[in-house]
Amino acid sequence: xxxxxxxxxxxxxxxxxxxxxxxxxxxxxxVVGLFSRRAYNxxxxxxxxxxxxxxxxxxxxxxEDERLEQMVKQVEKLEDVLAVRRHGAEHxxxxxxxxxxx
Amino acid sequence: MSTQRPETITGAQILVRLLERQGxxxxxxxxxxxxxxxxxxLSKSTIHHVLARHEQGGGFMAQGMARATGVPAVCMASxxxxxxxxxxxxxxxxxxxxxxxxxxxxxxxxxIGTDAFQEVDTYGLSIPITKHNFLVGSADELLAVIPRAxxxxxxGRPGPVLVDIxxxxxxxxxxxxxxxxxxxxxxIAAPDADLIASAAAMINSASRPILYLGGGVVHSGAAxxxxxLAEKAGxxxxxxxxALGAMPVDHALSLGMLxxxxxxxxxxxxxxxxxxxxxxxxxxxRATGKVAGFCPQAKIIHIDIDPSExxxxxxxHVGIAGDVRTVLELLQPAIASPQRQPWLERVAHLKxxxxxxxxxxxxxxxxxxxxxxxxxxLDDEATITTDVGxxxxxxxxxxxxxxxxxxxxxxxxxxxxxxxxxxxxxxxAEPQRTVVCFSGDGSILMNVQELVTAAEENVNxxxxxxxxxxxxxxxxxxxLFYGERIYASKFKGMPDFIRVAEGFGVxxxxxxxxSDPLAALSAALSSRGPMLIHASIAMHEQVLPMxxxxxxxxxxxxx
Numbered sequence: 001x002x003x004x005x006x007x008x009x010x011x012x013x014x015x016x017x018x019x020x021x022x023x024x025x026x027x028x029x030x031v032v033g034l035f036s037r038r039a040y041n042x043x044x045x046x047x048x049x050x051x052x053x054x055x056x057x058x059x060x061x062x063x064e065d066e067r068l069e070q071m072v073k074q075v076e077k078l079e080d081v082l083a084v085r086r087h088g089a090e091h092x093x094x095x096x097x098x099x100x101x102x
Numbered sequence: 103m104s105t106q107r108p109e110t111i112t113g114a115q116i117l118v119r120l121l122e123r124q125g126x127x128x129x130x131x132x133x134x135x136x137x138x139x140x141x142x143x144l145s146k147s148t149i150h151h152v153l154a155r156h157e158q159g160g161g162f163m164a165q166g167m168a169r170a171t172g173v174p175a176v177c178m179a180s181x182x183x184x185x186x187x188x189x190x191x192x193x194x195x196x197x198x199x200x201x202x203x204x205x206x207x208x209x210x211x212x213x214i215g216t217d218a219f220q221e222v223d224t225y226g227l228s229i230p231i232t233k234h235n236f237l238v239g240s241a242d243e244l245l246a247v248i249p250r251a252x253x254x255x256x257x258g259r260p261g262p263v264l265v266d267i268x269x270x271x272x273x274x275x276x277x278x279x280x281x282x283x284x285x286x287x288x289x290i291a292a293p294d295a296d297l298i299a300s301a302a303a304m305i306n307s308a309s310r311p312i313l314y315l316g317g318g319v320v321h322s323g324a325a326x327x328x329x330x331l332a333e334k335a336g337x338x339x340x341x342x343x344x345a346l347g348a349m350p351v352d353h354a355l356s357l358g359m360l361x362x363x364x365x366x367x368x369x370x371x372x373x374x375x376x377x378x379x380x381x382x383x384x385x386x387x388r389a390t391g392k393v394a395g396f397c398p399q400a401k402i403i404h405i406d407i408d409p410s411e412x413x414x415x416x417x418x419h420v421g422i423a424g425d426v427r428t429v430l431e432l433l434q435p436a437i438a439s440p441q442r443q444p445w446l447e448r449v450a451h452l453k454x455x456x457x458x459x460x461x462x463x464x465x466x467x468x469x470x471x472x473x474x475x476x477x478x479x480l481d482d483e484a485t486i487t488t489d490v491g492x493x494x495x496x497x498x499x500x501x502x503x504x505x506x507x508x509x510x511x512x513x514x515x516x517x518x519x520x521x522x523x524x525x526x527x528x529x530x531a532e533p534q535r536t537v538v539c540f541s542g543d544g545s546i547l548m549n550v551q552e553l554v555t556a557a558e559e560n561v562n563x564x565x566x567x568x569x570x571x572x573x574x575x576x577x578x579x580x581x582l583f584y585g586e587r588i589y590a591s592k593f594k595g596m597p598d599f600i601r602v603a604e605g606f607g608v609x610x611x612x613x614x615x616x617s618d619p620l621a622a623l624s625a626a627l628s629s630r631g632p633m634l635i636h637a638s639i640a641m642h643e644q645v646l647p648m649x650x651x652x653x654x655x656x657x658x659x660x661x
Binding site: 025026029030033037069070073074076077078079 | 225226229234235237254413
């Protein structure tokens with residue numbers, strides 16, 4: 001997190017990205033690297049295997065700025081990313097986790 | 103999958119067999135401890151291994167093969183420094199969308215993460231500079247990974263793929279009963295018909311349209327379709343550095359290269375256009391100059407195989423994701439051969455008033471004159487490579503490029519040291535051609551060790567070394583934009599390049615010492631085998647016109 005105050009942070013528009021990915025050791029690096037090398041902060045991240053474990057789901061909470069469209073297109077290009085879905089900040093996946101971060 | 107009698111073989115043997123099945127005839131690389139099992143298997147193969155003298159040289163040789171043919175090419179290196187030395191060539195392939203499969207040895211799996219001898223995180227290092235990469239966990243996996251690597255490298259927008267193989271995986275014995283089909287490029291989804299109709303309507307109704315061709319036109323084999331569209335629709339056509347050759351420069355509709363070192367008429371025509379049809383181009387900053395000032399009056403049609411290129415730099419009014427050749431071929435029947443006389447006359451006027459000025463074009467002791475003299479000795483079958491710097495821009499401006507894949511240059515990454523090994527690769531892939539590498543005294547030294555590879559392989563590569571005793575483009579920028587404070591760009595020591603070449607086993611001539619340089623050049627270029635042709639040029643010569651970095655394209659200096 002950066003040095004913004006909580007109020008300032010809440011004022012920023014947020015988006016939640018939901019990625020279906022192949023489950024192997026390099027996938028997180030591929031996804032997170034796309035954001036980090038553009039200095040695009042990922043505010044929150046959550047990953048768990050789904051189904052048989054051959055696939056995982058990655059949830060990302062990101063700031064919604066003018067670069068997000070391009071970011072999503074870049075994520076979609078990754079070989080191990082099977083699908084990307086975009087949700088609004090109201091999505092409750094991270095909200096329900098908040099109790100573990102108090 | 104093809105079923106055969108099961109055999110028990112090593113991972114290394116599987117790799118080599120898969121490369122053979124893929125149709126790979128030549129690989130370039132350097133062995134080392136962590137890739138020795140692969141080299142042992144390679145020694146029993148019909149694949150020709152070219153022993154580079156630096157892994158970066160090997161990487162650029164593979165690039166030369168891939169750029170000349172469009173087919174994925176292979177380079178190899180060992181772990182650690184072998185792999186890190188390859189990285190520049192891989193990054194270069196990424197930025198220019200060149201299909202490359204890089205195979206690296208890695209320390210045995212149990213030693214990964216122990217800071218073992220020559221261990222480096224090749225997988226991690228290569229993530230941002232590859233289209234995709236693999237760390238292979240078992241010999242079995244190779245059966246899926248290798249065809250997939252070739253498929254990814256060749257599919258859609260091409261690019262480099264790295265396969266890192268731990269030494270124990272190379273040695274692992276497994277039973278193979280079925281062999282996978284070679285990896286080939288995926289089918290590309292058909293473009294949206296409504297968007298094509300909209301694009302055609304925009305082209306038909308435009309008053310001052312320009313066609314803007316990028317490297318994607320070459321990659322897609324769309325040069326013929328692009329020229330046909332330009333002719334039917336009456337579109338003056340500009341090309342990026344990467345697209346040179348897509349439309350012959352002497353075609354009536356060609357405005358040559360746009361951007362930082364484009365002709366005045368080219369950038370001025372773009373400034374006036376009301377429709378820009380971008381095809382396989384990515385609005386690179388060297389092409390657009392200050393983006394806000396690029397084609398300020400124009401609507402934009404953007405056609406690209408990579409959806410992430412659409413709206414990346416400039417928002418398109420119509421963006422079409424698809425194979426550019428397919429899109430161009432679908433567009434053409436919908437074009438109504440509109441009347442463009444006023445615009446074509448205006449462009450002709452700009453060409454007459456503001457042509458590319460090439461002082462000294464008739465004197466082979468000047469940059470432009472030397473380039474034209476080389477061209478006059480060759481036909482369109484010759485392949486031209488360059489290094490990076492002033493010589494590269496002069497050749498881009500002055501060489502009469504007329505054939506797609508005739509022109510191999512490091513565009514996006516701008517890597518000095520690219521030219522000579524890329525020329526070696528091009529000559530290995532297409533030995534019937536003469537391959538000319540234009541280089542400079544700065545660039546040549548960055549992979550000079552590959553002269554011995556050129557001699558060893560006896561490739562038909564002619565290196566035209568334009569020697570201005572300086573890092574010319576740095577010298578030029580310091581002259582123009584840093585108050586003539588020339589620093590670290592003039593070479594004090596200068597190698598005797600004739601003796602350097604001869605020392606590596608490459609014959610050399612010095613045009614400075616020839617009383618008839620044209621005759622000497624002609625004789626040199628018509629000989630077979632490698633040769634270095636040295637020619638001094640004046641240090642003060644500049645590449646003009648020039649758009650100052652950060653300025654709009656119409657704000658050109660000189661020319």
